[in-house]
Amino acid sequence: MQICQHIEDVRQQGAAWQREGLSVGLVPTMGYLHRGHASLIEAAARENARVVVSIFVNPLQFGPTEDLASYPRDLGRDTELCEQSGASLVFNPSPEELYPPGFCSYVIMEAGPSLGLCGASRPGHFRGVCTVVAKLLHLVQPHRAYFGQKDAQQLAVIRRMVLDLNLPTAIIGCPIVREADGLALSSRNTYLSPEERRAALCLYEGLLAGNNLVKAGDADTEVVLRAVRERIEAEPLARIDYLALVDPLDMRPVPDLSGPTLCAAAVYMGTTRLIDNLLLKD
Numbered sequence: 001m002q003i004c005q006h007i008e009d010v011r012q013q014g015a016a017w018q019r020e021g022l023s024v025g026l027v028p029t030m031g032y033l034h035r036g037h038a039s040l041i042e043a044a045a046r047e048n049a050r051v052v053v054s055i056f057v058n059p060l061q062f063g064p065t066e067d068l069a070s071y072p073r074d075l076g077r078d079t080e081l082c083e084q085s086g087a088s089l090v091f092n093p094s095p096e097e098l099y100p101p102g103f104c105s106y107v108i109m110e111a112g113p114s115l116g117l118c119g120a121s122r123p124g125h126f127r128g129v130c131t132v133v134a135k136l137l138h139l140v141q142p143h144r145a146y147f148g149q150k151d152a153q154q155l156a157v158i159r160r161m162v163l164d165l166n167l168p169t170a171i172i173g174c175p176i177v178r179e180a181d182g183l184a185l186s187s188r189n190t191y192l193s194p195e196e197r198r199a200a201l202c203l204y205e206g207l208l209a210g211n212n213l214v215k216a217g218d219a220d221t222e223v224v225l226r227a228v229r230e231r232i233e234a235e236p237l238a239r240i241d242y243l244a245l246v247d248p249l250d251m252r253p254v255p256d257l258s259g260p261t262l263c264a265a266a267v268y269m270g271t272t273r274l275i276d277n278l279l280l281k282d
């Protein structure tokens with residue numbers, strides 16, 4: 001497995017694979033990798049001859065009061081996990097490599113799936129995500145790129161961007177990987193104190209409570225949202241940032257439960273913001 005810091009090296013390797021007719025999968029990450037990331041890399045390795053994993057804590061997608069400086073990093077452990085999971089190349093650029101002095105060209109989604117939820121709570125977040133993902137897709141030119149469904153809105157935004165900009169990469173969404181008790185894996189789980197970690201389960205249990213009502217077939221959106229909210233708010237350490245029933249394609253709130261419905265939530269456990277979601281109706 002190669003480790004590259006420079007755009008030019010990645011470009012050259014990508015071009016060599018293209019000449020050899022090898023398919024390439026890209027797994028963009030911000031590092032501090034866990035089993036969820038491993039599942040993305042494994043999926044990419046099953047479906048492509050070569051796999052590029054990018055490890056880059058993207059400053060553009062963090063707000064001024066967010067955790068850019070403290071975001072967990074462990075490149076040694078990450079490269080080991082990449083190799084074990086089937087990566088061919090790890091791209092670990094510096095911020096200056098991706099954003100040279102004077103950088104001022106961004107990919108901005110002005111409407112559609114980027115507007116609500118995390119887009120509303122974290123102004124500028126999806127501008128950062130779209131810009132870095134567009135750059136990575138442009139320089140790696142992968143046949144397929146892999147993203148986790150835990151960031152369901154990010155997945156919808158990237159699918160929209162790829163469609164709008166006619167990018168030739170297939171965007172593959174991969175299932176959420178959870179701890180044994182149901183907590184969705186996240187690099188930010190490492191911030192949780194033991195007490196917060198125990199309490200954080202309210203998020204998944206809330207989503208399950210909503211799911212049970214939908215499966216029973218006699219609930220409307222208000223009843224479902226109330227059940228989810230009540231389970232989360234029963235936990236004194238939890239504070240809801242947002243909770244919504246949305247269409248999984250455009251992330252707009254659904255008026256009723258007649259079509260595809262995703263229950264999406266962001267919850268603060270102390271100062272740590274966790275997101276999770278569950279597809280209530282396909």
Ligand code: PAF
Nearest residue numbers: 028029030058129132151
């Ligand atoms: O999901 C993430 O880890 C990041 O948002 C991504 C897609 C790697 C862009 O920085």
